[in-house]
Amino acid sequence: MSARSIRAVIFDLDGVLTDTAELHFAAWKRLADEEGLAFTREDNERLRGVSRRQSLEFLLRGRAVSEEQAEALMARKNEYYRQMIQRLTPNDLLPGAARLLTELRRAGIRVAIASASRNARDVIERLGIASLVDALTDGDSVTRARPAPDLFLHAAKQLGVPPEQCVVVDDAAAGVQAARAAGMRVVGLGPTARVGSADLVFASLESVHLNDIVKRDA
Numbered sequence: 001m002s003a004r005s006i007r008a009v010i011f012d013l014d015g016v017l018t019d020t021a022e023l024h025f026a027a028w029k030r031l032a033d034e035e036g037l038a039f040t041r042e043d044n045e046r047l048r049g050v051s052r053r054q055s056l057e058f059l060l061r062g063r064a065v066s067e068e069q070a071e072a073l074m075a076r077k078n079e080y081y082r083q084m085i086q087r088l089t090p091n092d093l094l095p096g097a098a099r100l101l102t103e104l105r106r107a108g109i110r111v112a113i114a115s116a117s118r119n120a121r122d123v124i125e126r127l128g129i130a131s132l133v134d135a136l137t138d139g140d141s142v143t144r145a146r147p148a149p150d151l152f153l154h155a156a157k158q159l160g161v162p163p164e165q166c167v168v169v170d171d172a173a174a175g176v177q178a179a180r181a182a183g184m185r186v187v188g189l190g191p192t193a194r195v196g197s198a199d200l201v202f203a204s205l206e207s208v209h210l211n212d213i214v215k216r217d218a
């Protein structure tokens with residue numbers, strides 16, 4: 001990475017440390033089936049890192065609902081999702097995640113998780129990584145979702161590290177954009193078609209090591 005000292009790493013949660021996208025899919029799919037709405041696994045890719053309300057809007061595809069109905073639909077999906085996350089264990093961490101978090105902790109690098117999910121705290125506790133994380137910024141912490149920089153700026157503030165000394169790790173195009181808007185370096189995980197504009201791109205955390213993301217001044 002660039003010749004600049006990095007003091008903090010801010011991780012996205014879904015798609016980076018764990019694959020809750022599969023559980024979000026199952027929960028939305030159940031709701032969609034009950035409501036007679038078409039929703040495929042491919043559609044679910046569009047919901048990566050997207051807020052609960054925007055996800056519902058996508059699902060409804062213009063079908064008009066009152067605010068009360070929208071809230072009831074979101075609450076029902078969340079209920080299904082919350083049932084599903086009860087089953088999460090440390091085995092649901094993606095390959096490389098626990099190792100990298102431990103490497104960062106040993107090196108004295110500050111770590112935050114920035115997730116759009118209001119269920120992020122529960123997920124982190126079930127994954128058994130709460131003690132490896134210094135700060136959590138979630139969907140309740142800010143109002144503007146990615147690609148706005150707010151979530152990452154909030155995380156940096158909580159850590160007390162200036163944006164230029166933070167690296168973001170995200171799997172969504174909107175996350176890469178948000179990190180840039182925050183003035184942070186960014187590591188993209190996934191296909192280049194999705195995260196190709198990141199400073200560094202890896203298929204998954206499995207091939208990412210401390211020195212790849214935290215290079216000291218040259």
Ligand code: MG
Pocket residue numbers: 012013014015016048049170171172
């Ligand atoms: Mg994500």
